[in-house]
Amino acid sequence: MTTTFTNPVLPGDRPDPAIIRVGDEYWMTYSSFEASPGLLLYRSRDLVTWTYVTAALPEPLGSTFAVDIAEHDGRFFIYIPFIPAPWSELTEPSIYVIHADSMAGPWSTPIDLGIRGAIDPGHVVDEDGRRWLFVSGIRRIALSDDGLSTTGELQHVYDGWRYPDEWVTEAYALEGPKLFRRGAWFYLVSAVGGTGGPPTGHMVIVARSRSVDGPWENHPRNPIARTTDAAQKWWSRGHATLVPGPGAPPDDDDWWMVSHGYENGYRTLGRQILLEPVRWSADGWPDGAVDDPGGELVAPAGAGAQHPSPSFTDDFSDLRLGERWAFHAPGPDEAARLRVDDGLVVDGKGSSPADASPLAILAGHHSYEVEVDVELEGDVQAGLLLFFNSRLFCGMGIDGERMLSFSGGIRTHWREPVPPTRRIALRLRNDRHIVIGWYRVAGGEWTRHGVRYETSGYHANTVGDLLSLRPALYSAGSGSARFRDFRYTAL
Incomplete structure (x- = not known):
């Protein structure tokens, strides 16, 4: 019998999901903005059913925007942009990092990386083992070997993909870089179009390069996910992370995309977490496998039945x-x-x-x-x-x-x-x-x-x-x- 699911896989306001696979498990958190505790961590084995584990950030330093989770040499890192808020001591957007021996914590107190005026960090290790942090823009800065400080300055590395001018979006807003390596290619997944505003604004674009140094080649079929019609169930789809499916090696074709979106008619619920399949094409590019993730979808292999959020x-x-x-x-x-x-x-x-x-x-x-x-x-x-x-x-x-x-x-x-x-x-x-x-x-x-x-x-x-x-x-x-x-x- 085929197991199916419907979106959202985690209801309620959980924007900018960041996800990492650790062994047979997935771990996820999302922007917690002006909430304390912040950065709630959830665990899953099938990408459909998620269980709360802990809060990685007991006391935020500012409004907590989109983060990235990374593992390096057996240690875990969450790179965090804090934005000034009336109750915080920050004067401009600032990127920090916390670290732990396990995703379940305990997590360190935030360490200031000295990056100002940037949001949406994305961690990657290049072909020579060097660590980098990409940010909105899209810019990058080198990290120290331990990932707890930066070396050099931010440098612009990617101009993004330009959608047709007649598309109705909020703003161009190149942001949310998430990077991964598959085979000989590094893939850069970004968001453009603005996360609010018109329902057709936000979208997911992809570029690739054989080196983290670039040059970055845009996907010939960008965007790979977008709300194309306000009649669809999910609006402003974007800010995606791509991961291999349960039990699948990275070179397998079983991949999934985790993103966020507003439910048609229910923006009051905030941006909710969406799951949809990814198809790897013969030319080595990931494509969205469904045009609209608003209906019933076949679940990842081994997934159990989906249960509604309880009273x-x-x-x-x-x-x-x-x-x-x-x-x-x-x-x-x-x-x-x-x-x-x-x-x-x-x-x-x-x-x-x-x-x-x-x-x-x-x-x-x-x-x-x-x-x-x-x-x-x-x-x-x-x-x-x-x-x-x-x-x-x-x-x-x-x-x-x-x-x-x-x-x-x-x-x-x-x-x-x-x-x-x-x-x-x-x-x-x-x-x-x-x-x-x-x-x-x-x-x-x-x-x-x-x-x-x-x-x-x-x-x-x-x-x-x-x-x-x-x-x-x-x-x-x-x-x-x-x-x-x-x-x-x-x-």
Whole structure:
């Protein structure tokens, strides 16, 4: 019986996937941006089913953009571009590296490579055993033998492939270099067209050379992956890594492409991870084997059945930071705000959801419901949100005197008739972008909030931030809030 799968293989906002095969296993992480912990590592044996293992970056130094994972002489490296954020001390994009004896960690603290003004590192070892880092542009810089420092300066090495001017894209944006060697050729996989904007913008291009020094020859059939029509299920396909299939040697024809894309009609979920087969042609070039990865696809050899992401409950007795929860826009030692004591106690921060560094989870379903019990301690406001970023969120909270209602990233003028209380149960349902709220005071029945929200516009193209709409808990002020019995239910 043929095993099939459908995309995404890992739902929710997991952009810029970086993947490495280690023995019989694959390891993957992705851009974590303003989340802490960051760089969540997942493991798989079949490219379809992925299991969380650890967070490689407990405290990011800035917004964490697209990384690359490398193995060299039995040691593992993750090359990381950090981007300045209001909460970080960085003043310009800077590339760092962390390293470990095992992909499962523990991982080192970040080491500054001194590379400024570049993103999207890609590691490669050349034909003479020298190590290089390629970056956006496409430029490269030599690495030391241990991979923990650079030698020389960045130099431009590749101009990219130019698509027809009539194609509707966001911008040219040559980025995301991923390099590998197969036979006598080095292959350079890049992204162009811009990751947001029009659905037909992002794409995957390939070049090759017999030397890392070039010259780089463009694939005669570029791009090898692209959304060609806004009617397709997956938009803005790009930022790809190519790997041999399970058990296949590099010179075998069984290869797969891991990339990201927005789901048609659900940009609010962010860029999700896509898997599709690669076909090696007689002329030695990799080609996408399907025009549209939006349907049912034959799974890699030996893959098990695909299982949907489950609903879950969380009593917070086991705080699953990274695996489940992450702070948005964290300050130093953000986790010190948390303690487990008859639920999850979150110390207040800031004055509203906008500057409170909410604790959020990823959502991967078109429709879902979240529910939590909230109790105030001291001078604080707290509640339940659907949170995109500090400028765009909706939901509700209490401050002990009244209910606070939020929409479009601001507190609204709506006065919900909730009696003064310091403890309340809150529920939000996102039903294909229509958000409905309920609340229940102790001993009472569920009451529907008087206002419904439409959130299809809560996405990257609205506010120019490459994030997603996430269920979140917030606690703002000088007191603290106790959260109990959180529930996430797929509908």
